[in-house]
Structure formats: structure tokens, C-alpha cells
Amino acid sequence: MNRRLLLAAPFGVALLGGGAFYAMLRGLQTGSFDPRGVPSQLIGKPLPEFQLPGFSRADVLARKRPVIINFFASWCVPCVDEAPTLMALHQRGVPIWGIAYKDKPAATQGFLARHGNPFTNLASDEPGLVAIDWGVTGVPETYLIDAQGIVQWRFVGPLPDAAVDGLSKLVAS
Amino acid sequence: MIPELGHFALALAIAFALAQAVIPLWGAHRGDVRLMQAAPALALGQALALSVSFGCLIYASVMDDFTVLNVAENSHTLKPLLYKITGAWGSHEGSILFWCLILGLCGAAVALFSAPLPASLRARVLGVLALSAFGFELFTLIESNPFARIWPAPDNGRDMNPLLQDPGLAFHPPILYSGYVGMAIPFAFAIAALLEGRIDAAWGRWVRPWTLAAWCCLTGGIALGSWWSYYVLGWGGFWFWDPVENASLLPWLTATALLHSAIVVEKREALKIWTVLLAIGAFAFSLSGTFLVRSGILNSVHSFANDPARGVFILGLLGLLIGGSLLLFAIRAPLLGASGVFAAVSREGALVMNNILLCSITAVVLTGTMYPLFADLLLSQKISVGPPFYNATVLPLAAPVFVAMAVGPLMSWKRTALMPALLKLWWVALIAAIVGIVATFGMNALPALFMAAAAWMILGAFADIIERIRLFRIPLASSLSRLVSLPLQAFGTTLGHAGLGVTVAGIAGMSMAVQEVVLVKPGATVHLAGYDWTLQELHDAAGPNYNARVATIAVRRDGRLITTLAPERRAFTTQTMTTTEAKIHTNLTRDLYAVLGEERDGAAVLRLHDNTMAPLIWLGALVMAAGGACSLADRRLRVAAPKRAAKSDALLAGRT
Numbered sequence: 001m002n003r004r005l006l007l008a009a010p011f012g013v014a015l016l017g018g019g020a021f022y023a024m025l026r027g028l029q030t031g032s033f034d035p036r037g038v039p040s041q042l043i044g045k046p047l048p049e050f051q052l053p054g055f056s057r058a059d060v061l062a063r064k065r066p067v068i069i070n071f072f073a074s075w076c077v078p079c080v081d082e083a084p085t086l087m088a089l090h091q092r093g094v095p096i097w098g099i100a101y102k103d104k105p106a107a108t109q110g111f112l113a114r115h116g117n118p119f120t121n122l123a124s125d126e127p128g129l130v131a132i133d134w135g136v137t138g139v140p141e142t143y144l145i146d147a148q149g150i151v152q153w154r155f156v157g158p159l160p161d162a163a164v165d166g167l168s169k170l171v172a173s
Numbered sequence: 174m175i176p177e178l179g180h181f182a183l184a185l186a187i188a189f190a191l192a193q194a195v196i197p198l199w200g201a202h203r204g205d206v207r208l209m210q211a212a213p214a215l216a217l218g219q220a221l222a223l224s225v226s227f228g229c230l231i232y233a234s235v236m237d238d239f240t241v242l243n244v245a246e247n248s249h250t251l252k253p254l255l256y257k258i259t260g261a262w263g264s265h266e267g268s269i270l271f272w273c274l275i276l277g278l279c280g281a282a283v284a285l286f287s288a289p290l291p292a293s294l295r296a297r298v299l300g301v302l303a304l305s306a307f308g309f310e311l312f313t314l315i316e317s318n319p320f321a322r323i324w325p326a327p328d329n330g331r332d333m334n335p336l337l338q339d340p341g342l343a344f345h346p347p348i349l350y351s352g353y354v355g356m357a358i359p360f361a362f363a364i365a366a367l368l369e370g371r372i373d374a375a376w377g378r379w380v381r382p383w384t385l386a387a388w389c390c391l392t393g394g395i396a397l398g399s400w401w402s403y404y405v406l407g408w409g410g411f412w413f414w415d416p417v418e419n420a421s422l423l424p425w426l427t428a429t430a431l432l433h434s435a436i437v438v439e440k441r442e443a444l445k446i447w448t449v450l451l452a453i454g455a456f457a458f459s460l461s462g463t464f465l466v467r468s469g470i471l472n473s474v475h476s477f478a479n480d481p482a483r484g485v486f487i488l489g490l491l492g493l494l495i496g497g498s499l500l501l502f503a504i505r506a507p508l509l510g511a512s513g514v515f516a517a518v519s520r521e522g523a524l525v526m527n528n529i530l531l532c533s534i535t536a537v538v539l540t541g542t543m544y545p546l547f548a549d550l551l552l553s554q555k556i557s558v559g560p561p562f563y564n565a566t567v568l569p570l571a572a573p574v575f576v577a578m579a580v581g582p583l584m585s586w587k588r589t590a591l592m593p594a595l596l597k598l599w600w601v602a603l604i605a606a607i608v609g610i611v612a613t614f615g616m617n618a619l620p621a622l623f624m625a626a627a628a629w630m631i632l633g634a635f636a637d638i639i640e641r642i643r644l645f646r647i648p649l650a651s652s653l654s655r656l657v658s659l660p661l662q663a664f665g666t667t668l669g670h671a672g673l674g675v676t677v678a679g680i681a682g683m684s685m686a687v688q689e690v691v692l693v694k695p696g697a698t699v700h701l702a703g704y705d706w707t708l709q710e711l712h713d714a715a716g717p718n719y720n721a722r723v724a725t726i727a728v729r730r731d732g733r734l735i736t737t738l739a740p741e742r743r744a745f746t747t748q749t750m751t752t753t754e755a756k757i758h759t760n761l762t763r764d765l766y767a768v769l770g771e772e773r774d775g776a777a778v779l780r781l782h783d784n785t786m787a788p789l790i791w792l793g794a795l796v797m798a799a800g801g802a803c804s805l806a807d808r809r810l811r812v813a814a815p816k817r818a819a820k821s822d823a824l825l826a827g828r829t
Binding site: 004010011015018020024027028035038039 | 506
């Protein structure tokens with residue numbers, strides 16, 4: 001019996017490995033697993049103080065509801081890729097607040113006119129200083145802030161379509 | 174039109190593969206000889222269809238047919254012809270088709286050379302090969318069709334990653350893939366043996382040459398990849414313990430263990446279950462390495478367009494192949510007969526020790542490669558495992574392998590004493606000790622130790638031959654006549670073991686390498702490692718699809734011109750990417766290596782290396798592969814083995 005168990009062990013190991021790889025692949029698709037990512041230092045911490053033309057930290061906290069904050073720019077090609085995903089989230093009633101990073105307001109308006117405006121509120125971080133405080137590594141970058149103003153999740157790069165369902169459930173509830 | 178032909182040929186290959194999987198396996202199950210005999214013809218048909226299909230892809234690439242998406246994304250009218258051809262396996266879609274082609278060719282090779290095999294074993298081997306080919310061809314057709322069209326066609330293609338436009342890399346994938354895919358044959362033999370419920374010495378004799386051939390390719394492929402990263406990436410390093418490098422090292426380690434354990438099956442009918450598991454393991458590592466790279470789970474320089482959706486398909490395929498075979502193993506392996514007995518101190522014992530050590534190294538490398546992924550998945554922790562981990566864990570495990578390698582071949586089968594074998598090596602130990610002591614003058618203690626180990630391995634490898642021809646103990650003439658009549662396999666073992674010694678010597682010698690980064694104006698001279706490096710001039714040059722900046726560096730020693738190096742910095746226009754083209758002057762014991770960096774105010778950044786003994790690293794791998802080829806060329810293995818097997822089977826049958 002022991003011998004049989006021993007000979008079945010490789011199968012067990014392969015089964016576990018296969019399961020784990022499946023979980024990783026799912027994670028890659030939904031954005032919850034990113035082997036390349038550098039973790040954000042903000043996760044689990046309160047939102048840093050900021051004051052921008054458009055909105056400030058106080059405005060985010062005053063909502064007392066979860067909100068998604070998206071850094072984008074008119075000059076950023078992956079942001080064009082991301083636009084339909086953000087629009088899909090917007091149509092599901094997910095509040096997305098946008099921060100235009102190192103972008104001229106006129107250019108930002110042109111971008112939103114071309115690709116649709118998914119943002120409930122729009123702020124401009126033309127000097128890019130708030131992005132430094134947040135530890136933004138590039139655009140687009142997306143943050144999920146909970147009702148208490150704690151940063152719960154961050155995603156680098158264009159949001160994958162597969163993330164729409166999960167995010168709308170999280171934020172709508 | 175031609176791409177449609179290729180597409181059709183691919184579909185035809187799938188039909189062949191399905192037939193080749195179902196008919197012979199069913200025939201072997203039913204004992205129907207006619208069904209079993211269908212296998213070889215089907216295997217040849219599949220290989221032919223795949224060759225046509227891949228030929229069509231090369232044609233589309235060479236003809237700059239940008240209506241084919243794959244060509245438009247990876248080629249350009251200005252790309253040199255060589256890279257238009259090799260680009261066919263440089264892209265994701267093309268490389269998977271290429272993978273299928275090699276698997277098809279393996280099937281054809283088995284079909285052609287396996288006529289003396291028992292009919293049911295032959296049918297099952299070909300059936301299992303076709304089953305895995307069917308899965309990968311289906312994946313190619315459904316998820317990554319290289320013949321997909323694009324309309325409207327772009328005016329020109331996007332060109333290939335400039336890093337890959339290099340002759341070394343052009344031939345790295347075919348050789349490496351032949352190694353990876355070649356492991357499918359021992360795998361098929363293992364599954365066939367499990368289905369048959371029987372393994373004997375003849376099986377071991379049949380599996381070994383195929384494993385050996387795949388192992389040679391794998392060795393060559395890994396060495397070529399390492400060499401490429403040495404001279405193209407321009408870091409002067411040769412092995413980075415990058416996850417993708419590890420993914421190729423794992424099947425190599427497992428295949429090396431398999432090579433040795435198959436000897437025990439062949440000679441002594443022991444270790445059967447273990448050998449079957451190794452055969453499955455080697456193929457499983459080959460497959461999962463590819464999967465991890467392609468799905469985007471592992472980070473690497475081998476960035477294909479990563480697509481998790483494709484990853485799910487491949488994972489499913491691997492689950493069926495690997496999971497299925499291990500399930501079969503769990504069910505059928507207990508039926509495989511009891512093993513021949515041997516004492517702990519014996520040739521078998523030494524081979525078991527080899528297996529234990531090699532598998533421990535495999536486990537360590539596997540842990541190092543996978544741990545960051547699992548830590549991320551389960552603990553949400555970002556960890557990177559780098560060279561310090563591998564140096565601390567692999568070296569202590571490799572050291573006993575190095576020591577035992579010289580002793581093992583001198584031990585006799587079944588039961589022996591350790592002392593006589595060790596006594597035969599006294600002169601090897603003496604020379605190794607001297608080498609080690611001399612080395613401490615030039616390098617640190619650890620590399621000097623490995624230098625001694627290298628000498629021990631190289632000389633120890635020849636000790637076996639010297640013993641066999643009784644050199645200096647009988648007249649020289651009779652020694653020579655003994656040498657001539659030695660089987661090639663003996664030289665294969667010697668070369669294989671000595672080759673590893675050469676590689677180890679190269680790695681140890683690299684610890685003496687010196688490098689310097691300097692900012693110099695034309696006309697200035699730098700002194701490094703006893704050489705005078707003079708930057709003579711900088712000029713622009715135009716290539717077919719890039720513009721280059723070339724530095725001319727004269728290297729002199731004591732006023733005598735040794736060589737002129739012309740490293741380049743190439744700016745590729747289509748991909749807007751800059752690559753550095755390192756230039757190397759080698760005399761097989763040291764590399765003078767120069768890289769051109771950025772320029773400022775008329776001065777250029779130069780990186781100059783003097784890499785002592787670096788060429789030995791790849792030379793050693795070449796010697797290892799040559800040893801494998803030598804062993805493969807042994808007439809006994811090719812011709813006599815099956816006949817002898819048949820004869821001994823007949824003898825056994827007569828006796829019982």
C-alpha cells in the first residue's frame with residue numbers, strides 16, 4: 001500500500017502544480033496576479049494628502065464610498081487601449097475619478113472627446129508631483145480606494161477586460 | 174494561395190496524427206497486427222504534411238507576404254534573407270509550428286529506425302508520440318495559427334526584435350527545440366512500457382540512443398543560448414540563473430539522470446520504475462518550461478507576445494499529457510517486475526548516487542525558479558531568487574557529483590570495493606592537487622578548488638580508458654591495439670565526463686576575469702590586464718536595416734598588435750531599438766571583449782573585458798555533446814543491440 005502511495009505521489013505533485021498554475025493564469029487575466037509587478041507601498045495605507053485642480057483628498061474621503069482613481073494622459077498609447085474598458089466600467093455605474101498626468105488641459109479634453117469620458121470627476125496633475133507622492137510608476141495606473149480612504153489595490157498598465165466584472169461588484173456593493 | 178496550402182497541410186497533419194494515435198493504440202490493445210502496422214506510414218505522412226506546412230510559412234516570410242499576419246508582425250522587406258528564413262521560428266506562432274514539425278520528424282525517425290522492435294511496442298510508441306503531436310497541432314490550428322491573414326495588408330512589416338537578428342540565435346531555437354522535443358521519444362517509450370506492463374533490458378537499450386540524441390541537442394542548445402547572451406546582451410556574463418535558463422536546465426539535468434539510469438536498466442534490469450519516472454519527468458520539464466515562458470508567468474528575455482488565454486489552452490494540454498501519464502504511472506508502475514539486486518558499493522550504486530545528486534540539483538533549481546511565483550500567489554510576497562541562492566545550494570550538491578564522476582566508471586557491476594577504484598586514481602588526485610595549489614596563486618580559494626575538481630574530472634575521465642588499455646603495464650603496441658578495439662561508447666563516456674570538466678574549468682577561470690568601463694577620446698589608450706587598448710577612431714556605418722556607430726580599438730601587448738576590435742552600437746530604424754554588438758577576440762584560452770557605449774563630447778564609453786578561460790565554458794559543452802554523438806555512433810548501439818536483444822530473448826525463451 002505504501003509503495004502504491006509513493007508511486008502516486010508524482011501525480012499528486014503534478015495535480016497541485018497544475019492547479020497553482022491555473023490560479024496564476026486566472027490571476028494574470030483578471031489582474032490579481034502580476035509576476036512583473038512591483039508592489040505599491042500604498043496598499044493598506046490611507047490615501048496621501050493631495051490638492052489638485054479638480055478634486056482633493058478631502059473630496060475622495062467625503063464620498064464615504066469606494067472609488068477607483070485612474071492616472072492617465074492624452075499622450076499615452078496604452079491609455080487608448082484602456083479607454084473601452086474604463087467606459088464599460090463607467091456604464092456599469094462604477095465611479096472612476098481620473099487624474100491627468102503631465103498633460104495640458106486642452107489635450108486632456110481632446111483625448112476624452114475622442115475616446116469617451118468615463119470619469120465622474122477629473123483632476124489635473126500637470127507638474128506630476130502628486131503622482132510621485134502616490135508612487136505612480138507610469139500611465140495608465142489604477143487605484144482602488146475603499147470607503148474609509150484606504151488604498152486597497154493598485155494595477156499597473158491598461159486594465160484588462162476581465163477585471164470589469166470583479167471591480168464593478170466590489171465598488172457597486 | 175501558398176499560405177492556404179500551408180494551412181491545409183497543417184490540418185492534414187492533424188488528421189494524420191489523430192489516425193496515428195487511435196489506430197495503432199487500439200490495434201495494440203486488441204492485438205490486431207494490421208492496425209499496428211499502420212503506424213509507421215501514418216507517422217511519415219504526418220511528418221511530410223508538417224514539412225510542407227512549415228515550408229509554406231518560410232516561403233511566405235521570404236516572399237514578404239504581408240497579408241500573413243505573422244509575417245507582417247515579425248518581418249520587414251529590409252530584413253536580411255537569413256533572418257527571413259530563421260524568423261519563421263522566431264515568432265510565437267512560427268515556433269509552435271516548428272515545435273510540431275520537430276515532433277513529427279521525431280515520429281518519422283522512430284518509424285524508420287524501429288522496425289526490429291516488437292510490433293505492439295512500436296505501435297504504442299508511435300501512438301503516444303502522435304497523441305502529444307495531435308494536442309500541439311490542434312493548439313497551433315485553433316489558438317495560434319501562423320497562416321492567419323490580415324486585410325488590408327500593411328505596406329511593410331514591423332520587423333523582428335533586433336536582439337534576435339543574430340546568427341547564433343538563428344540556430345539556437347532549432348537545436349534547443351530538438352532537445353526539448355526529442356525527450357518526447359523516451360517519454361513515448363515509457364508510456365508504451367507502462368501500457369505493455371513490461372520493461373526489460375531491450376527496452377533500456379532502445380531508449381538510450383534516443384535519449385542520448387535529445388540530450389546532445391539539449392546540451393548544444395543550452396550552450397548556444399548561453400554563448401548568445403554572452404556576446405549579444407553584452408554584459409560579459411554567461412549564465413544568469415534566469416527562469417528561462419533554469420527552464421532549459423531542468424530537462425537537461427533530468428535527461429542526464431535518465432541517461433545514467435537507463436544504463437542500469439540495460440545492463441542489470443534494475444531501477445526500472447525510476448527510469449520510467451525520469452523519462453516522464455524529462456519530457457514534463459521540457460513542456461512546462463515552454464508553457465511557463467509562453468504564458469507570461471515567467472519573466473524573461475524571451476518575451477513572446479504573452480497571452481494568458483493561450484496559456485490556459487497549453488495548460489489544459491499539459492494537464493492531459495503530464496497528468497495523464499503520471500496517473501497511468503501511479504496505476505501501472507506497481508506491476509513492473511522486481512529489480513535485479515546489487516550491493517550499495519557497485520557500478521549500479523554509483524549510478525544511483527549520480528541520480529540522487531542530479532535529482533537533488535533539479536529539485537533545488539526547481540525550488541528556486543518556482544518559489545517566487547508561489548510566494549506571490551499564496552503569500553502575496555514579492556521575492557526574487559538570484560545567483561547567491563543557486564551558488565549556495567547548487568555548488569555543494571555539484572561538488573560530490575564532480576568527485577564521484579571519475580570513480581564511478583572504474584567500479585564493476587553488482588558488487589565491488591571502493592579502494593581498488595580509488596587506488597587507480599592516485600595519479601589523477603596528485604595532479605588535481607597540484608593544479609589546485611598552483612591555481613591559488615591566481616585566484617581565490619573556491620575557484621581554485623573547482624579548478625582542481627576540473628583537473629580531477631578531465632584526467633579521471635581518461636583514467637577509465639587508460640585502465641582498459643593497460644597503458645604502461647603491457648607493451649605499448651598491445652596497448653594501442655586495445656585502444657583501437659575499444660567500443661566507441663567508452664570514448665563517449667570519457668568525452669562526456671571530460672567535457673563537463675572543461676566547462677567547470679572555464680567557469681572557475683572566469684573568476685579571474687577583469688573588466689573596466691572607461692570614457693575615452695579617440696587616440697587615447699587604456700591599460701587593462703597587461704594589454705594596451707587604443708581607441709583609434711569612431712565612425713558611422715549603414716547596415717541593411719540599421720545604422721551603426723563603430724569604434725575601432727587596437728589591442729597591443731608590449732607594442733605588438735594583437736587584434737583590432739570593432740564593437741558597434743546599432744540603431745534599428747523600424748523597431749526604434751538600439752543594440753550593442755560586442756566584439757570578441759578569442760584564442761580559446763582567453764577572450765578580449767569590447768563593447769561600445771554612449772558618446773559624449775567626442776568621447777565614447779567603452780567597456781573592456783579580459784575574460785580568462787571563458788571559451789572553455791562552451792568548448793566543454795561542445796565536447797560533452799561530441800561525447801554523446803560518439804556514444805551514439807557506437808555500432809553496438811545502432812546495429813547489434815536489437816539483434817543481440819532478440820537473440821538473448823530467444824535464449825531466455827529457450828531456457829525456460
